[in-house]
Amino acid sequence: MSTAANEAPRSRGKAPAGERVADWADGRLGIYSLAKANMRKIFPDHWSFMLGEICLYSFIIIILTGVYLTLFFHPSMNEVEYHGSYIPMQGQLMSEAYKSTLDISFDVRGGLLIRQIHHWAAIIFLAGMFVHMMRVFFTGAFRKPREINWLFGFLLFVLGMFTGFTGYSLPDDLLSGTGVRFTQGAILSVPIVGTYISMFLFGGEFPGTDFVARFYSIHILLLPGIMLGLVVGHLILVFYHKHTQFAGPGKTNKNVVGMPLLPVYMAKAGGFFFLVFGVIAAIAGIASVNPIWSIGPYRPDQVSTGAQPDWYMGFAEGLVRAMPGWEINFWGHTLVLGVFVPLVIFGLFLAIIALYPFIESWVTGDKREHHILDRPRNAPTRTAFGVAWVTAYMIMLIGGGNDIVATHFHLSINAVTWFVRIGFFVGPVIAFVITKRICLGLQRRDKEKVLHGRESGIIKRLPHGEFIEVHEPLSQEQLHTLTAHEQYKPVEIGPTVDENGVERKVKRTEKLRAKLSKSYYGEESQIPKPTVEEYKEITSGHGHH
């Protein structure tokens, strides 16, 4: 760099073409200032940071393949008779949407592949976002200054669910049509406005002739447009905040350690795009997803058994299946709790995780920036809460396939449903308790390791016959890494009388916070990390332990 700066500017003709183009662009766009800050930007390396990349790349793949699909897909519900090359469907009545999807699958060469890549990428996109979100959660990467980016990511996950849902509804096949019917039934359950929303969404009664066209513009324009904006915003914020990193030698809250964007990170991340795309393309070649030709066109009076939505809708499906069919009739109205309650729980359950960063920062009262990630064990209550949340989610996912679980494991569907109903409430509690214990156990082990060294696997016999395992002291790097985390003290309510001796009213929220804070950072919720004094006392005392 320094040599380049020292060189006198070359004459126009001689500069390499690339440089001239860059100069031209810089004169108009100011790209050099941008590049100065970012070209050698440092990115830390950790396998879990690739999860977000998987989401980004599958999103790009989805857009590319989606645009291709729009070239052939007809978003119309006009009924036509099929005369394409798929013999078993000859002469059948079906919507143009379904027919064009058959054509994409059978008459457009490579069309089936692109359809399957689109669908597989959607499944992986959502799975990637879910796991990525968990990574961010369990390492505390959502803390200040990244709360807004957490919300962006959360919104992407939710919008992704709906984009996926509107997408797989487009072919108007029997399976997805059943899913749309389910949605319409759920909309009807909304008090007061349910029937209106349903009529407006479907252009009249279900199924009508409008929803494919409407879902189409939502699916290819509205939601992806918003998501693209969010993705760009998400990435800008990642750049701006710089990446988080795990504690380690040389890594502080004030720096970021890793490799520069150009060339290493660019090669790795760029290469990773091709890896992800390659794997998805191969999967799409090998494993069929949503073979709509074997399902048939949608008819509201027909159904296929074992109807299942894509996995990301399984949670909602589970809630609806597990809820008892309560209905309350009064004054000529019906409150359809059996369907409406799951709808509400669905929203609340997601909202909890979306708002969690704000709850935690309120409990800790910590308004500082955090760039060093927590190891999950060092935040036992948060980790336990997260595991409890995931447990409830997974139980409902199982509930969404209760019939499949039942037939597969030869259980009665009744038993599976009751397991899910009880499990939804009990499972998270058990998961919380167990996780917290495990975290504390791991903290204890870390402390042990710091104070007494690592088990070396070498057994020594002492003169008096006792066998002991030799412990090797840790290096300073390891000692630092294991003791770098911070530990909060629980918030006290503070004196209830002020300096003049006047009794102060303790607000309810204050009490709540003290209580929560205790459950987060009280004695039962963290193992005090080893202090230098403890360490010195032990290491100076008897050498061999």
Add this chain to the structure above:
Amino acid sequence: MSSQDIPEENLPAEQGGTHVPKPADEKNPFADPGLPPHEHRIQDIDERAAKRSERTVALLFTVSMLATIGFIASFVAIPHDKSIYVWPLGHINAMNLALGLTLGVALFTIGAGAVHWARTLMSDEEVADERHPIEASPEVRAKVHADFKQGAKESVIGRRKLIRNTMLGALTLVPLSGVVLLRDLGPLPGTKLRHTLWSKGKLLVNMNTNEPMRPSDIAVGSLTFAKPEGLEEHDHGFQNEIAKAALMIIRLEPEAIKDKRELEWSHEGIVAYSKICTHVGCPISLYEQQTHHALCPCHQSTFDLADGARVIFGPAGHALPQLRIGVNDEGYLEALSDFEEPVGPAFWERG
């Protein structure tokens, strides 16, 4: 959400940040020793190893080129309806498999090449970048606030309340037009959900044969699906009508019918129920003749068709509506009225 009341000393010391560890501080065994020294890879030392890496990367990129050629060849050469048997996948479309695998390999090897290149040949020395606080310095903050106040003052919005209030009013109202424009997305619900195509005298037509039915056509224990006469697949609006009118007909021994009204509305043990599940509207398709149970395949709501189709399991909230049937002069099964209650999922106005 203020934290003013939390004393500062309750917060733990910042991670490694505030008291930048002095390497000289030998007293603290936990102090940050700083970035570990860079360790050379074999490729950094041994040019032969580096050459090997170079060849590996080049090989991967070459494989990618070949795979792309393979993709194009498959596209051109393989008949697009050819099906082949591949263990363990079963019979699959040959072209889809070939295209997927060649494209997959073409992309994957580019990625693998790039990553291998980065890992073995590009510098792997870790470097540290500084972070700067996200929030602005107090001076910048003060400047921005002052600028804003100045701007607000110059706009006179604070002083000229009338302007401010009418502007807020206008801006609040203008989106209303947008809302109004959405009105024609669909009709108002009215009583649409309460009526179906069934009415007095409509014949029950067998869904499979498209013929009207006589009681003798229906065997005990069988399950037949029916639609109202005059509704044909090709009709405009068929889907909407069948979504409400689809019917499930079974024949029970009249003695087996436990519900009094069910018996009254039946004909010689033949009962007609709405096929549309009262949970969220899936069509019910499974019937167990011994128990007279009908099962919805979507969420397993189970209805006892011998007992007023009440719900005996699952998330459905109420019984399936029954259609009153009889026979006409020519001996064909006919409806005696429309359903008395709305079919399908419950809704607010259902009552």
